[in-house]
Amino acid sequence: MATGKLNPNHYPAQRAAKVVQHYLNTRYGSPYRVFFLHRVHSGNAEDVADSGRKYQLEISVQDLISTNTEKCSAEVLFPGGEQQRSPHVQASCEELRKIDTKAQEEALYQQYKTNPSLLAAHLPDSYGHINPEMKPFWHLGAVASSFIMLNESTENTLFNMAQVANVTQLATENDQLRFDYHILLHEMVSQDIIHWKLQVSWSPSGGVKVLQMEQLPHCHHCEKPPNTN
Numbered sequence: 001m002a003t004g005k006l007n008p009n010h011y012p013a014q015r016a017a018k019v020v021q022h023y024l025n026t027r028y029g030s031p032y033r034v035f036f037l038h039r040v041h042s043g044n045a046e047d048v049a050d051s052g053r054k055y056q057l058e059i060s061v062q063d064l065i066s067t068n069t070e071k072c073s074a075e076v077l078f079p080g081g082e083q084q085r086s087p088h089v090q091a092s093c094e095e096l097r098k099i100d101t102k103a104q105e106e107a108l109y110q111q112y113k114t115n116p117s118l119l120a121a122h123l124p125d126s127y128g129h130i131n132p133e134m135k136p137f138w139h140l141g142a143v144a145s146s147f148i149m150l151n152e153s154t155e156n157t158l159f160n161m162a163q164v165a166n167v168t169q170l171a172t173e174n175d176q177l178r179f180d181y182h183i184l185l186h187e188m189v190s191q192d193i194i195h196w197k198l199q200v201s202w203s204p205s206g207g208v209k210v211l212q213m214e215q216l217p218h219c220h221h222c223e224k225p226p227n228t229n
């Protein structure tokens with residue numbers, strides 16, 4: 001792995017920056033706030049004795065829904081050693097955190113908390129479309145997938161969410177909406193499509209939490225979906 005100043009367009013900087021995207025989603029994401037890496041402006045890598053490898057980055061992050069973009073400083077440490085551990089991230093993106101989605105979140109929460117028929121959907125459907133009323137649940141799946149991708153990321157991986165195969169609403173517990181998700185991730189280096197099952201809870205006050213995650217057996221006959229962000 002290269003040390004010192006990095007080319008912002010090459011894999012080492014892009015991989016580390018993608019980890020920042022996943023971190024921001026796990027901290028601040030919701031059905032109405034989904035963060036994506038917009039651009040890497042600069043990067044630097046250094047070996048840290050007995051700790052691993054540290055990347056210092058200047059990046060731009062965009063909120064998918066509002067399209068607001070902010071330049072952020074971030075630091076990513078990939079732990080050393082043979083045992084895989086999640087990277088440690090620090091990021092400062094204060095303006096994106098201030099996007100006000102309280103009204104939309106509360107309306108969605110009340111609608112589905114009292115909905116007599118529990119949601120069940122494929123996103124997108126068999127025609128490749130997502131109804132506008134279903135988009136918040138695609139967004140929630142994207143945020144939930146970041147929990148997996150943050151946990152699984154290393155210096156040698158580059159993950160994107162490829163598809164929400166299906167989402168099923170479960171009975172509400174402790175005022176949290178709960179959902180089972182089947183999500184497909186695209187690992188860009190190996191070109192593998194990886195299937196994961198997640199149980200996710202969400203409320204406006206409690207945020208997004210992944211209660212369970214399970215990697216499903218490899219699907220040898222699954223068609224690779226198109227490249228996605």
